[in-house]
Amino acid sequence: MISKYLLIFSLVKQFLEKAVLTPDVALASHVKTEVPRTMVTRNPNMEKLKKGYLFPEISIKREAHQKKYPDAKIISLGIGDTTEPIPSIIASAMAESLRKVIAEKVYPNMGIKDSDVFISDGAQCDIARLQMLFGPNVTIAVQDPTFPVRHSPLFTGRTQIDPASSSCSILIPMGWSPPAGDLQGYVDNGVIVGQTGAADDSGRYAGIAYMRCAPENDFFPDLSRVPRTDVIFFCSPNNPTGHMASPAQLRELVDFARRNGSIIVFDSAYAWYVSEGKPRSIYEVPGAREVAIEISSFSKFAGFTGVRLGWAVVPSELRYADGHPVARDFDRIVCTCFNGASSVAQAGGLASLATEEGRDAVRRVVGVYKENARVLVDTFASLGKEVYGGVDSPYVWVRFPGRRSWDVFAEILDKMHVITVPGSGFGPGGEGFVRVSAFNSKDRVLEAAARLSKFLA
Numbered sequence: 001m002i003s004k005y006l007l008i009f010s011l012v013k014q015f016l017e018k019a020v021l022t023p024d025v026a027l028a029s030h031v032k033t034e035v036p037r038t039m040v041t042r043n044p045n046m047e048k049l050k051k052g053y054l055f056p057e058i059s060i061k062r063e064a065h066q067k068k069y070p071d072a073k074i075i076s077l078g079i080g081d082t083t084e085p086i087p088s089i090i091a092s093a094m095a096e097s098l099r100k101v102i103a104e105k106v107y108p109n110m111g112i113k114d115s116d117v118f119i120s121d122g123a124q125c126d127i128a129r130l131q132m133l134f135g136p137n138v139t140i141a142v143q144d145p146t147f148p149v150r151h152s153p154l155f156t157g158r159t160q161i162d163p164a165s166s167s168c169s170i171l172i173p174m175g176w177s178p179p180a181g182d183l184q185g186y187v188d189n190g191v192i193v194g195q196t197g198a199a200d201d202s203g204r205y206a207g208i209a210y211m212r213c214a215p216e217n218d219f220f221p222d223l224s225r226v227p228r229t230d231v232i233f234f235c236s237p238n239n240p241t242g243h244m245a246s247p248a249q250l251r252e253l254v255d256f257a258r259r260n261g262s263i264i265v266f267d268s269a270y271a272w273y274v275s276e277g278k279p280r281s282i283y284e285v286p287g288a289r290e291v292a293i294e295i296s297s298f299s300k301f302a303g304f305t306g307v308r309l310g311w312a313v314v315p316s317e318l319r320y321a322d323g324h325p326v327a328r329d330f331d332r333i334v335c336t337c338f339n340g341a342s343s344v345a346q347a348g349g350l351a352s353l354a355t356e357e358g359r360d361a362v363r364r365v366v367g368v369y370k371e372n373a374r375v376l377v378d379t380f381a382s383l384g385k386e387v388y389g390g391v392d393s394p395y396v397w398v399r400f401p402g403r404r405s406w407d408v409f410a411e412i413l414d415k416m417h418v419i420t421v422p423g424s425g426f427g428p429g430g431e432g433f434v435r436v437s438a439f440n441s442k443d444r445v446l447e448a449a450a451r452l453s454k455f456l457a
């Protein structure tokens with residue numbers, strides 16, 4: 001019985017955190033006029049939404065009612081949520097709030113508060129929600145090449161593809177996305193909400209600034225030639241190139257956004273692959289909280305591709321041009337189109353981050369893939385290929401000068417029964433490259449390396 005009340009209490013507390021605390025922050029912002037602002041115009045459609053949200057509103061009324069009648073034993077027949085207690089083994093893992101653990105363990109000394117962290121069902125879904133938040137009137141910049149979305153639910157995570165249990169003789173790296181041509185995470189969501197014009201023959205959409213990231217520019221765009229955009233999507237360590245932006249590059253990016261009044265959406269899905277001592281978060285750069293959102297995921301370090309858990313950090317310091325806190329609108333979007341990450345997934349997330357034991361366990365998993373990546377890098381390097389990434393990333397990016405990505409892909413598949421991903425699938429800037437993923441068992445990667453050595457020699 002007591003646990004029922006605890007559950008109800010925690011639900012109400014969650015609602016109050018969302019519904020009551022955030023407006024206070026907003027109120028404070030209008031008093032303090034010196035708060036720095038970006039130049040991004042708030043999506044006008046957000047203004048049209050009716051104020052409040054049914055259930056948080058009820059929570060507020062309930063709290064007021066309880067204050068008025070402190071002895072009343074309120075019975076809630078309001079929320080359509082379950083009341084049976086979560087099994088104790090899970091509940092104990094969830095005792096600490098995941099938001100708090102993420103703020104403390106992933107962003108130590110970076111000024112990120114629990115309330116800045118939004119738990120989600122994965123970074124891909126957060127990208128869609130962020131694009132819905134920004135709406136049709138913003139301009140965006142993306143890296144070229146850039147990370148693709150998967151185009152079939154059949155391929156969403158290891159629950160569907162398990163090469164270890166397959167008798168198939170083709171080696172399918174776990175991170176394989178069906179070569180989707182121009183299906184790109186940040187871009188396609190932008191197209192759907194109406195931020196762009198039509199695509200040209202090369203697959204580039206009118207209205208998007210494509211920031212070329214190639215070996216020739218150390219995979220970092222020449223920002224003096226990048227036009228101002230409202231939003232800059234930036235992924236590091238990068239999918240597909242495997243490049244990790246240096247501290248100097250990240251500083252340059254933050255300075256650029258500050259000068260232009262832009263918002264960076266920093267995708268750190270592969271941050272756990274970054275070696276000790278190198279930057280893992282955009283918030284390691286001073287001044288980033290006023291211009292950057294960070295999205296991240298449990299998929300790639302805790303093996304949660306099929307479990308679905310991630311987070312977005314939207315710092316309270318980040319404001320629209322009119323001073324409105326971006327987090328407040330994002331909260332509204334999240335409440336409107338997402339009913340929360342599953343408790344089981346959150347318990348798993350807590351178990352992997354809250355304790356040193358959990359963090360060691362995920363470091364070991366990451367270590368397996370990093371070792372695989374090293375084997376792949378060494379294999380291509382020993383074959384005289386130009387190879388990038390694979391050090392702070394599970395992806396290895398290999399250049400085949402003068403050849404089309406799809407031809408190389410076909411040859412490697414035909415002769416070696418190994419699937420890679422044609423670089424051109426990540427955008428025109430990926431032509432001439434293939435991406436090789438380290439997400440597979442050590443044995444299979446060693447076998448793939450042996451086949452590659454035999455046929456590419």
Ligand SMILES: Cc1ncc(COP(=O)(O)O)c(C=O)c1O
Pocket residue numbers: 121122123124125147235239267269296297298299305309310
């Ligand atoms: C750069 C990048 N961001 C986000 C995602 C999606 O992550 P999630 O599984 O959390 O949706 C991926 C998945 O491949 C990715 O490569």
